[in-house]
Amino acid sequence: MKNKYTYVWVSFVVLVFGIIFIPRIIERMQSGTVVQKDRMSRLSFIESNGERKKVPEFSFINQDSLVITNKDYLGKVYVVEFFFTTCPSICPIMSRNLVEIKNEFKDFQNFGVASFTINPEYDTPIVLKEYAEKYGITNLDWHLLTGERDKIYELANKGFYIIAKEAPEVPGGFEHSGMFALVDKNGFMRSRLDAANNPMIYYRGTITEDQGENKEGEKEQISILKEDIKRLLKE
Template identity: 65%
Template sequence: MPTGANNKKKYNYIWVSAVILIFGIFAVYEMTKKLKEGDVVENDRMSVHAPQKELGFIVGNGQKRKVPPFAFLNQDSVMVTNQDYLGKVYVVEFFFTTCPTICPIMTKNLVELQDTFKDFQDFGVASFTINPRYDTPGVLKKYANKYGIENPDWHLLTGDQDAIYKLAQEGFYIVANEVADAPGGFEHSGMFALVDKKGYIRSRDDEFGNPLIYYRGTITEKQGVNAEGEAQQITMLKEDIKKLLLEK
């Protein structure tokens, strides 16, 4: 083949390579731009779901659900109300000290949260006993000492049983019942609710875009998955607490 033809062929290769390179750089730039802006969709060659930036509100009857008013004695026999938690991000649970099954795991998970956020003065926990006839402030104090509950904004609360059950069932839609044949004599779900600084119940969305609402409190991070194949949610709860702590 004549030398001129060879040079022309090389020139064509170089030109085509340059075009491909320029196109590739442009494609990467556009993809990076979309990733930063959270606009990548399923139709793109590389589909990436942008992380949820803010936690959603739980809505009921067309309104954002807020923690209803409450007033109970804590482990130090001090009256604590929902107003005392305003300005704080806190986790809510319903438990009882003689629970033979899930409560010890729930408490250990909450102690893990306590230790994780020990440097934050605006983080707390509200633990409502569903067996207030037995769980007096004195009993709750011993329970707190046993598990290393030290956060001054972690209140173990007791009082009128009907008022506590109403708060659980109507305020949080969390199961709390006295059932004779249930382990320990009481039935409860083992779920945690997350409340923001203004008193609204918040959560992330699940994989289908629906509010998660509650966080599973009966599996530790170390355990990972329980016998039923359910995954622990303490890690995501930590992530979501951080988000709310950063909110103004």
């Protein structure tokens, strides 16, 4: 008799659970909110050889001729880009997007930007200073950095896995990806997960929010970069 009552009680609980919760779960799965909420609720660490990818040590000169190292960014969330001032194509878009991002977080002393030139022979501190003035880059936590060419290329290609190289056949003479990297307060590279539950790793810096997408159908990622910066600032 006892087993009979136990069976009835378990059946009742299962029935109530099914009536109340199953429709909600199905609805959320159909709308994509279950996966999306899980994917959006945390930012993944980028890994290399099974270890969390940390920004390598670096030391360069900024637009004010001051020495800036990776240690100056510890305790800050920051965005990294590789660019050059004479770029005739994607760099102006990237710079405008970064200005917009920096202005949105202008009241946060623990947010910054690191812009590394891939044409350091031309982009001296004086040239970088003029470029900063042209784009209204006045924040003290945004450093436009120049230095030894080989060290910058090593930082780009090996440190961040962001393409940066001389390419005489392309407009401007240099090839780079136009991607932004996001770094947390402890110097680790971070990103959200994509639809396949893999780290995005980078954020496309060559499309504005107003555009929505480019002619190749690639969607803008500045809006989600802003969201992810906010998440890291709260950590």
